[in-house]
Amino acid sequence: MPCTNKGGAIYSVMTPSGKTITEEWRFKRETYDRLLNDNRLVFPRDGDGKPRYKLFLSEKKSEGQLANTWLDFLASNQEATREIKSLFGNSTIFSTPKPVELIKFCMDLATKTDSIVLDFFSGSATTAHAVMQLNAEDGGHRKFIMVQLPEPCDENSEAFKAGYKNICEIGKERIRRAGEKIKEENPLTTQNLDIGFRVFRVDESNMKNVYYHPEEVTQLMLGETVSNIKEDRTDLDLLYACLLDWGVEINLSHTSTQVAGCTVHNVDNGALAACFDKAVPRAVVEYIANLQPLRAVFRDSAFATDAEKINVTEIFKNLSPDTKVKVI
Numbered sequence: 001m002p003c004t005n006k007g008g009a010i011y012s013v014m015t016p017s018g019k020t021i022t023e024e025w026r027f028k029r030e031t032y033d034r035l036l037n038d039n040r041l042v043f044p045r046d047g048d049g050k051p052r053y054k055l056f057l058s059e060k061k062s063e064g065q066l067a068n069t070w071l072d073f074l075a076s077n078q079e080a081t082r083e084i085k086s087l088f089g090n091s092t093i094f095s096t097p098k099p100v101e102l103i104k105f106c107m108d109l110a111t112k113t114d115s116i117v118l119d120f121f122s123g124s125a126t127t128a129h130a131v132m133q134l135n136a137e138d139g140g141h142r143k144f145i146m147v148q149l150p151e152p153c154d155e156n157s158e159a160f161k162a163g164y165k166n167i168c169e170i171g172k173e174r175i176r177r178a179g180e181k182i183k184e185e186n187p188l189t190t191q192n193l194d195i196g197f198r199v200f201r202v203d204e205s206n207m208k209n210v211y212y213h214p215e216e217v218t219q220l221m222l223g224e225t226v227s228n229i230k231e232d233r234t235d236l237d238l239l240y241a242c243l244l245d246w247g248v249e250i251n252l253s254h255t256s257t258q259v260a261g262c263t264v265h266n267v268d269n270g271a272l273a274a275c276f277d278k279a280v281p282r283a284v285v286e287y288i289a290n291l292q293p294l295r296a297v298f299r300d301s302a303f304a305t306d307a308e309k310i311n312v313t314e315i316f317k318n319l320s321p322d323t324k325v326k327v328i
Helices: 029-037 057-062 077-087 100-110 126-138 167-185 219-224 235-246 282-291 306-319
Strands: 009-014 020-025 116-119 143-146 254-259 262-267 272-275 295-298 324-327
Touching: 009 029, 077 100, 077 167, 100 126, 116 126, 126 143, 126 167, 235 262, 235 272, 235 295, 254 282, 262 282, 272 282, 282 295, 282 306, 306 324
Parallel strands: 116 143, 272 295, 295 324
Antiparallel strands: 009 020, 254 262, 262 272
């Protein structure tokens, strides 16, 4: 029985597994009790899931319908279009969305409350929407990974006219709006609902190609290779490349702090600390060492001399000897 804000009632129900679910239901309590007594409710996920209305096969046959038409009870493509319009101000931003209820139904069958859901053809990110909605309904902590090529929007489309240059931009905005809407519509049960997400794109290495034959090297090229990092790369580009290189999960918490004019990044409260400023003073090195992180990363060019690099090693040896220090 999907949650609704129109004429519903808030109360608790007990699943066959003994789990208590409290939220705003479509039917009043007396209606729920009658449906339960009449064997009209089914509890997914081995009796642990949210109750759903049950229709018997004999009833389908009496209506002259085929036995395998269970999909008739799921949301249609028309419903999916209405969902998109409700999020984007009555505008058809995406022409072929999937209905949220259909994806939720699939996840009811195939996931646990802590599963990771992967969609390799994300489109408008209906799957992400469905994950957040299902988590809101059953208190789950599912995570989603959406993969989508940045296919450009047609210049004559509503999406392009609204400022969305490619499909990825539509998906990102849909996740933002859907998460906010879910929390607004279910304030009693979504205080701790996680609707945050991070966006990554595949790119080339952060490092310059410095492999040349001796006869190919010019004086100008020597000047350009003082730093081996490409000039257009940001701190976050470097940080997440280091996380991947070290096998650290890229969904961990991440904070940034200003120390002596430099930015210090701290991942998962010490799983990795980094400073990618081009000139790192001793105060910053000592600050990071005092955090006693498992790993610490700096730019190779942040230290002008070998003596400064040796000094960094000595600081960590004294303050945090177990930290693995790396320069890139």
